[in-house]
Amino acid sequence: MYSERGRKALEVWGTTIPLRPEELDPREVWWHARYQRLKSRGYLLRPRYSPEWIPSWTTSNRDWAECEDGKRLRYGQVIDATRISDSKVVALKQIARAEHPYEVDIALYFSSEDLVFHPANRCVPIYDVLVLDDDEEFVIVVMPLLRPYDNPRFDTVGEAVECFRQLFEGLQFMHKHRVAHRDCMNKNIMLDPTRLYPESFHPMETDLNKDYNGHAKHLTRTQRPPKYYFIDFGISRRYDPSNTDPREVPIWGGDKEVPEFQNSNEPRDPFATDVFYIGNAIKMDFLREKRGFEFMKSLVADMIQADPAKRPKIDEVVARFDVIRxxxxxxxxxxxVADVDEDLFERIVRTATHWKRRIGFVARGVPAIPTPS
Incomplete structure (x- = not known):
């Protein structure tokens, strides 16, 4: 294998050197170096990041790929941890203060006592903020462990309708408090899996159970309606109420289809861009990929118009959607909820099985639009 010096030299030249399973990549090293300090603050990282870690596959007959401590981080800025006080698994996010100076303040604003329990608040709650003594460049925020908003898959149209409602009302809540998210695309929409997964799941292989030895069992959204959350306020901005018509120079978020950002540096309305992001998320994930959501076409088409001035404000979106619903x-x-690429036979079989299950919900009076309590 290459020495560390040799590896870094080759990385400079753009060559990727595969690491052995027991080697931490640079993103993991950052967390490994802070294992003890995080533990002293009440948060325990998985064994892979402990100074005393011995790879489990070296003391057993299992292949490293079958071992939970063989899994690397998907996103280097985010890691799972166990809160020692109550054994709750949480997510820790590393934030560079200079790069994202407003992120922590905006996230804490929506987690304040006055706002955190508001039924329309769909901003991820912040449990804790950690500033480690040796590193003032970064701050770590502690959040609930979430899942992508479309995982597990939606079972019924009513489940998706409830998701749309929460997202529209959540964005309306942000806008009423003069905050533009500026990156509320589909990858920054998550769900709280607590009720869907009563026995939890593994944070790195989310289809597996927390013990990494079997499938993670879950209920449907109809049985256990989840709450949806917006995450990542890295490029969000909060405006003074006196600034009734803010403008921002385009800054790329995750969705590269934003019309006003194409070959332009002209300051634009960030609230109108938020409306595009949500509309385009529904277009990409439902109108393109799923059957049965034609009732959203007109509203989504207006939300993603090329001219930001012609898009409806979020208040209008909420009102129009309520009529649709x-x-x-x-x-x-x-x-x-069927995929567009299902063949006819598959669709018939799955639909028959689906309605057999649905009859039980109808008989028990379970709402067609499941709303979290």
Whole structure:
């Protein structure tokens, strides 16, 4: 294998050197170096990041790929940890203060006592903020462990309708408090899996159980309606109420289809861009990929218009969606969410199985639009 010096030299020249499973990559080294200090603050990282870590596959007959401590981080800025006080698994996020100077303040604002329990607040709650003594460049925020908003998959149209409602009302809540998210695309929308996964799951292989030895069992959104959250306020901005018409120079978020950012540096309305982000998320994940969401086409088309000035404000989006939602029949709401690439035979079989399960919910009076308590 290459020496560390040789590896770094080759990295400079753009060559990727594969690491052995027991080697931490540079992102992991950052967390490994702070293992003890995080532990002293009440947060325990997984064994892989402990100074005393001995790879489990070296003392057993298992392949490293079958061992939970063989998994690397997906995103170097975020790591899972166990809160020692109550054994709750949480997420820790590393934030560079100079690069994202407003992120912590905006996140804490929505986690303040006055706002955190508001039913329309869909900003990820912040449990704790850690500043480690040796490193003032970074701050670590502690959040709930979440999952992508579309994982597990939506079972019924009604489940998706409830998701849309929470997202629209959550964005409206942010805008009413003069905050533009500026990157509320689909990858920054998550769900709280606590009720969906009563026995939890492994934070790195989320389809596996927390013990890494079997499938993670979950219920449906109809049975256990989840809450959805916006995350990542790295490029968000909060405006003074007196600034009724803010403008921002384009800054790329995760969605590269934003029309006003194409070949332009002209300051634009960040609130209108937020409306595009949400509309385009629904377009990409539902109108393109799923069947049965034609009722959203008109509203989404208006939300993603090329001219930001022609897009509806979020208040109008919420009002129009409420009318759409009330006009959907119970049969439509309980219908199955099907992929566009399903063949006819597959669709018939799955639909028959779906309605067999749905009859039980109807008989028990379970709402077609499941709303979290």
């Amino acid at each position: 009330q006009g959907l029949s119970w049969r439509k709401l309980r219908s199955r």
